[in-house]
Amino acid sequence: MSCLRPMLNTAIRCQCRALQRATVQSSALGSTCSITTAGQMVKLQQTCVPYRPVHMYTRHFSSVSSVQYQSEGSTTPYYTPAAEEKPGLGRRLLKKLGFTGKLRVNKYRLRNSGLHMYACCTDGIDFSDFFEACGLPDTLNSWFLIMELHVWMCLVRMKQEGEEGKIVCRWLVFTMWEDIRTRGKAMGISSSQMTESLNVWTEQFYAMIFSYDEGIICDDRTLAGAVWRTVFNKSCDDPEKIERLVAYIRKQMQHVDALDTEQLLKYGKVPWLPFDPKMPLE
Numbered sequence: 001m002s003c004l005r006p007m008l009n010t011a012i013r014c015q016c017r018a019l020q021r022a023t024v025q026s027s028a029l030g031s032t033c034s035i036t037t038a039g040q041m042v043k044l045q046q047t048c049v050p051y052r053p054v055h056m057y058t059r060h061f062s063s064v065s066s067v068q069y070q071s072e073g074s075t076t077p078y079y080t081p082a083a084e085e086k087p088g089l090g091r092r093l094l095k096k097l098g099f100t101g102k103l104r105v106n107k108y109r110l111r112n113s114g115l116h117m118y119a120c121c122t123d124g125i126d127f128s129d130f131f132e133a134c135g136l137p138d139t140l141n142s143w144f145l146i147m148e149l150h151v152w153m154c155l156v157r158m159k160q161e162g163e164e165g166k167i168v169c170r171w172l173v174f175t176m177w178e179d180i181r182t183r184g185k186a187m188g189i190s191s192s193q194m195t196e197s198l199n200v201w202t203e204q205f206y207a208m209i210f211s212y213d214e215g216i217i218c219d220d221r222t223l224a225g226a227v228w229r230t231v232f233n234k235s236c237d238d239p240e241k242i243e244r245l246v247a248y249i250r251k252q253m254q255h256v257d258a259l260d261t262e263q264l265l266k267y268g269k270v271p272w273l274p275f276d277p278k279m280p281l282e
Contacts (some may be wrong), residue, residue, distance in 0.1 A: 021246045113268030114171025120148040120270040133277035157256045
């Protein structure tokens with residue numbers, strides 16, 4: 001045991017330094033990751049061409065075993081989960097080394113679930129209905145705004161499933177960025193423009209997570225503010241458009257939360273409820 005004490009002390013110091021770095025990065029993100037400025041959004045709308053021809057093509061996901069994961073960010077469940085037993089120091093050290101312990105579903109199946117879940121966020125949605133109801137132009141940027149909303153719903157649901165859910169979230173977000181790069185390349189967007197757009201979208205994506213999380217655990221007014229800032233870029237004068245999208249999010253979240261956990265972890269299939277642009281409001 002005495003021979004392990006120096007290793008444990010070193011691990012504790014490394015965790016403390018990592019926690020300090022994470023705290024600094026979190027505070028910096030909160031101050032700098034405000035929703036995309038109007039100038040950036042206008043520039044994206046002007047440079048992005050309609051995505052429809054790309055939306056119909058068959059994607060071939062490349063092997064990503066040797067590529068670093070994109071961070072999936074941290075989402076807050078919209079209800080308070082049951083208290084879980086805090087793992088001991090030894091278990092946390094094993095987790096840092098990559099030993100996750102026994103999982104309910106195989107890692108490779110969880111990876112495929114993340115890929116399938118992202119495909120549901122792109123192929124299982126009629127984007128034209130959202131463009132019509134929200135008054136958005138048919139561009140890659142508008143597609144991204146609606147797609148990331150559904151990715152966030154999946155993240156909220158899977159964050160409730162412990163280590164297995166984290167693995168699915170990691171692959172879901174990784175696949176999202178890979179697919180966006182592929183779409184941009186297929187649409188003929190230059191490398192410099194795509195890099196600039198990805199930087200803007202990355203900031204927007206993680207700011208969106210914080211904003212939607214706050215809205216889903218609070219009231220409809222807070223959620224409506226998040227939708228107004230994110231989807232409409234603070235330029236919507238029709239409250240019915242915002243109200244209709246808020247009602248859709250609430251209804252969709254209840255539906256996703258009721259889906260069978262085992263089926264989600266094994267197959268990653270999310271059957272979305274249809275969005276009615278002319279849905280009557282209460």
